[in-house]
Amino acid sequence: MEFETIGVLGIVTGVIARFWPVWLALGIILFLSLRFKKVLGLYGHLFDTGVGIAGLMICLFWLFTAIFADVIAPFDPLQQIPIMKDAMPGTIDPGTGQVFLLGGDRLARDVFSRMVFGSQIVLVIAPAATLFALMVGTTLGLPAGYYGGRIDNFLSFLANLVLAFPVILLFYLLVTPGIRETAIPQWLAGVFFIFPVIFFGTLFYTRFKGRPGLLAVQLAITVLIGGWVYVGLVFNADPLGIISISPNELNIFVAVVFASSPGVFRIVRGLVMDIKTRDYVAAAQTRGENPWYIMLWEVLPNARGPLIVDACLRIGYTTILLGTLGYFGLGLAPESPDWGTGIKESSRLLRAYIHPALPPVFALMSFVLGLNLLADALREQSLKD
């Protein structure tokens, strides 16, 4: 049976046209940023170099793609149109008259729509897991670096223990259907997700101890929001029904946080050991400040440059980890549209068809590249300061 196709030029213009909400949003951001560049601080300085602009734009591109996925993608990521099995890019579906811009895959789903929806999974899990890893690593790295001694030895031993595991082995042990039958993911989640609450609680307490009124409000908000997220994520019992996470997503999430927290811990520990020798820390110590006040309000703000850079790189690394999980079929559902699973599915059939493999490959690569470029530009800017 002959299909009508729209040709190479048609495909290119078609893809560009489908992304119209992204171009619009990028245009607005670019315009506003360049307009108010002077008052935007570090963010504004990103627009000084080509690398910075490129990195930021690529990251924002995927961010907006994830946000507007419903508008951009012409098909549902799971919808199968049997006649379009392994269809070449640009084939027109005779039923709906819609175009399979980047072709159909082995199960007759639209490759383009799957790539677009895949960005949602990656852009939710990767930054969120990185954020939690930052919280865990920072909360433990601060005392380890500041106090040194026995606390440091113990925590460093634990961190090295996790780091001695090759990531892939860790995932094969921690992300299995078997482990989801046990309570281990919930336990780990219960431990990890308490850290943000501790972190912000201590942050506010050390600073605003002298102002009980303000402190009470802040602590109440911390406990309320933290507790809400905690109940939603760990027990999957959000009373408002907004935050929910399926068991396999929780499993992945916990494993990724577990794998990347020790790295953050090490960096924070090293930075603190360096910064604590500075004069302003000695001054705070002489003033008789609480050690946690010094750690959170004197040391941490001065470590923010390298930490922001590391966070950028780490989101990229987490994206790669998610891809690895997808590639080995661990955790994510086999029909999930995320990029790693897409690469796994299509790379087995490369001899027959290559077109289903390329979109997720370039999506993942460009997103990680964008993050790395952004990190590089940020590093250069923070060195200048």
Added chain:
Amino acid sequence: MGEGETVLSFIIRRLGVMALTMLCLSLVVFFLINLEPNLKKLAISQLDMRSSAEDLESWLQRNGYRQNFFVRYGQWLGVMPKQPSIDPETGVASPRFAYCREPAEARYSGVLQGDFGCSTKFKVPVAQKLVPALGATGILMFWVMAVMVPVSLLIGVLAGMREGSRTDRSLSVASITTTATPEYISGVIFTVVFASWLGWLNGSAASATNQGVTFYNFTLPVMTMAIYGIGYIARMTRASMVEVMTQQYIRTARLKGLSFNAVVLKHALRNALIAPFTVIMLQFPWLLTGVVIVEVMFRYQGFGFTLVEAAANNDIDLLLACSLVSVLVVLSTQLISDIGYALLNPRIRVQ
């Protein structure tokens, strides 16, 4: 290294920590592999899908999987005697796994005695499966290193020689790009370009396992693995080179009238290569993950392939041995990197 501490006592202390780490990790792995759902999975894979719950339970009971957790860990380690399986009716002792030629009496035979147990998936003793696999991976690693190290050092030195030059900028962007390309990405791209379009290379390394390594079947896996590390090492080398080039002694050498090339070759290079050495050693844990991806992708029967098979089939002894090997690799490379760093850099010998 503490003050006054000799290299020898430093190494001994580190080896002690290493042994402790391995003990802790093997306990964790042992715990995770022996979770109830995993044991069920093992029993099902050893019997068949339709076995009743009682059959599975009696299989686990008969083969000693129902003994106390610490007893079983002790048996694996070799500090407790391994028991043969006893028929509950006749009381006759028979070996647990006949295909591994285990004797039919209780004996101390664990990791400490050099017995890594029996692979339930491949139906051979673990050592018999693992040693050839490690050999195969060793060949792969050798070629990866032979490609990765010189290329990345060259790129790094060229880029760092003149900071901010056009060469520097383009090489830096190129290395950032390769660090954004994990193995499962570059593997697909290379296969598409070199195997599907050009047809120059073989998209599978399956033939390398038994027919030997050739350029045709081995280039793609080696390239795929090397490319991810190249960017990272090159960036480290570049940073180190840039730092060295701003040092006083380089300026002195330049003012002395030496040519730029002579300064780079005679003075800068040696000092600039200290940091990358550490980084290269610390690349091994990353390479292990890469090995798994590449071996699965190109169907090369090495260590990574074995690890995935062991994990997928919950082959307890094989997976434990794999974990032990990978953890040992990671820890010993860390140790070598620390010692090497101290030996190469006279300034930090006493810290």
